[in-house]
Amino acid sequence: MLTILFWVFSVLMLASAAAVVLFRNPVNSAMSLVLSFLALAALFVTLDAFFIGVIQVLVYAGAVMVLFLFIIMLLDLKAETRRRLNIAALAGGIAVLGGFVVLITHVVKSLPASTDHFPPLARTGYPDAYDIGMTLFSDFNLPFQIIGVLLLVSTVGVVFLSRRSLR
């Protein structure tokens, strides 16, 4: 059952991710990306990572992509759909993609984990939100706080920049 779900959702995720690039209409692309995020969240859930799956929906599909869609809708979409296909750019893009795929497969094959099986995750008996919280606030407390400061700095920076442009 889980294998079927894995294939359904990974095919859905990859197909909608491809659709993001292939659609000419930016709104279609944005909605395909939302679908891709939802399928990714479903994959997390099949791995019993409920917390990450739900956060994926909450943050990316529910907040970030709504803002994307918001901005896209304020743009002139007709100009985007009318743009001609640039053959040279397409060929270049495919070449870069091919090179990247080759690179990634080589790197992944060289990793020991590609042949060995991962050890099963340690079950603490608590909900996964609890485990993630404990890990973040004990083992990775300093990096966590640094990220917090980084986000604060960027928020302050954005507020400052947007105020200055108003004046």
Added chain:
Amino acid sequence: MPSLDLFLQPEIFLVWTAALKTFVILGVVLTMVAYSVWAERKVSAFIQDRIGPNRVGWAGLIQPVADGVKLLLKENFVPGGVNKFFFSIAPSLAMIPAILVLAVLPFGSSLFGVPMVIANLDIGVLWVFAVSSLGVYGIVLAGWASNSKYPFLGGIRSSSQMISYELSLGLSVVPVFMITGTLNLGEIVQYQVDHGWMVFPAWFQSGGGLLEITTDNGGMFGLDLGQSLLWIPMMISFVIFMIAMFAETNRVPFDLPEAEQELVGGYHTEYSSMRFALFFLGEYAAMIAGAGVIVTLFLGGWSLPFVPDGSQGWFWGLVNIGTFFAKVAAIIFFFLWVRWTLPRFRFDQLMKLGWYVFFEVALLNIFLTAGILAYLQS
């Protein structure tokens, strides 16, 4: 022929009970949606000293059926120049998230040993927020795909409003998790059974409080120092959550996305027939789901003081379910009452209220709760 034992195997039992619960809850809630439209008209009529619908059935009780038939039989008109695909799926996208929220709400304790919740997720509250944050797509896409000015403005207003108030909504319930120590809605209700409701913490099972009265049937009524102190942040949370829920469900006084004087009908101006009805019903479904979340988080869910849960027999299980829906109905009545009492906010007032007041107060409330909890544990 399969014997009865097959249906009692744990996995198969889980599947068919979950399916049964899903169908029953869907039926009950969709009926509630239809009758909250009727209630809206009756309550508004009462408040404005009118009679309201009274032609179809006794006191107009069959009115929702007549409305439904009318909407189904109307022409499903698609204006020229719309984006047909998004125009067609937008109403469903507005309806589906509201219904998905119901999956994690504990609507009763247990009946014949079956827990009365469809999906008992450990991250139930996050599921509620994640799914309801998807509800904005239906409205935004409807506004954009209609290819018309007023719907577009309505869609833009609605999305900025929902994004702004989602923050206060999410932050205002953090104190609840800090006190209960869980994200599981069923466990939050169980906490309130043991320690008193979040907004009315006046009874508990364990002793050790300031004031105790033991009742005849062995229950204990009392006030506890910790619960009384935590009542202050809980009331702040409750008020912010309630008001943010008005904004999330686009109800008066925050129904700016469909302010008739400014925007005609808002995002659903171009819609007709059943597609319009889906938006309309989706709004009421979101209101019912929101009322369910409020009841679960702050008003003790299915619990009543000194009423045992479903493990004491199926009768009490049914009483618990009835209690939950009665509380939801009371909250819905409150929503209607506010709608027909208060005037509408201006859009800049709405955004200022969300960003300058609720966001900060909800944030400070988290620190207040943390301080009280630290004081109580020391």
